[in-house]
Amino acid sequence: MQQLLEEITQQLALETERGKVADYIPQLAEVDPHQFGISLATVEGERFSAGAAATPFSIQSISKVFTLTMGLGKLGDGLWTNVGREPSGDPFNSIVQLEHENGKPRNPFINAGAIAVVDAIMMGHEPRETLAELLSFVRYITDDQSLYFDHQVAASEMAHKDRNASLAHFMKAFGRLRHDVDKVLGTYFHQCALAMSCDQLAHAGLFLASDGVNRPSNLRVVSPQRARRINSLMMMCGHYDASGEFAFRVGLPGKSGVGGGILAIAPGRGSLAVWSPGLDEYGNSLLGARALEMFVQRTGWSVFGH
């Protein structure tokens, strides 16, 4: 495994076409697109990594997996009152479906859905309290107390919030949000500004690879049924309008972020994190997806077989 990760890293270092870093969040536009990291945490407790796997980056929408997990923990199936679970087939920041579908976002991984999940987990509390809870949850599943929110990234996004603010206000007009829109957005932008390395992210995803149990500590995070359901949402919706393409090429539940990270789960086997800041036209890591495609071709770890 170690050799495979190193081979993938070496091969991708030769790539000249690396995609485009997100520039609608000015802080992310400053990231060097030549960086690449990959990390694998197996259910047996082994760890492998190559490249810049210890460098923290902005996990952005990958955080939506963690807030979804928290939301299901707090509300159970009640969460689905204000968020759907179907792929949208539209870009991550699209507003069009909301008007036809009573302000109910299609799934928890598009921006509108993630904003609705944040509103649901706030439960009358202040952003600070919800963020503290999120941080302790992610620290717990990562087994690392050093994780932090990058406040500069959050501020950068708050300063360019118009698109997400539109989604939030539109949903609020349909009665889908309970809290003050600016408080919900402030919470959402901090969630997206979580800084994590591939090593930390692979560890954090391990509970989804082992029926809800955190390995190697053996502590249960969610039920097996809930882990399966979160994985299915990642498979169907984790890459927005390129989720079909990602399933076709990689065949693993995966969640991308505009920071260039992807978390991919190989159920029963392990959790993989890759990071390459350049994005494709759908806002997903260009080389990250290629690295995962190379990985499944060599290992046969896709859920659909070799």
Ligand SMILES: NC(=O)CC[C@H](N)C(=O)O
């Ligand atoms: N796809 C993403 O990672 C988008 C997250 C980003 N924070 C946004 O709201 O636009």
